[in-house]
Amino acid sequence: MVTTVTSFGRSGVFDWLYQRVTAVVLLAYTLFIVGFIFFSDDFGYESWSALFAQGWMRIFSLVALLSTIAHAWIGLWSVVTDYITNRTLGPKATVLRVVIQLLLGAVAVYYALWGIDILWGV
DSSP states (O other), X not given: XXXXXXXXXXXXXXXXXXXHHHHXXXXXXXXHHHHHHHHOTTOSHHHHHHHXXXXXXXXXHHHHHHHHHHHHHHHHXXXXXXXXXXXXXXXXXXXXXXXXXXXXXXXXXXHHHHHHHHHHOO
């Protein structure tokens, strides 16, 4: 078993729960966006811009963005810790695993800041 501080939750149960909750948020966001596209009478730049100008939509989009990042982090952390092990790569596996997790974390922070800048224009 690989234990590390880079896990999102305190244990596998918390990671599992976070994964499921973020999946529900992403499903709700996807269904809303698809519904808006299909049921909008005049779908174009004006209606799309008006939708995202509303505060509740920006908050909903921010929650969806953070859910995407958390969901991806948990999934990628699981894959990295499952496949980059000491059994397969020897003692270098820990260093490689930490480097990959740092790179993934940096990308996640970059995407979060970029998304916040897009949504709120900070």
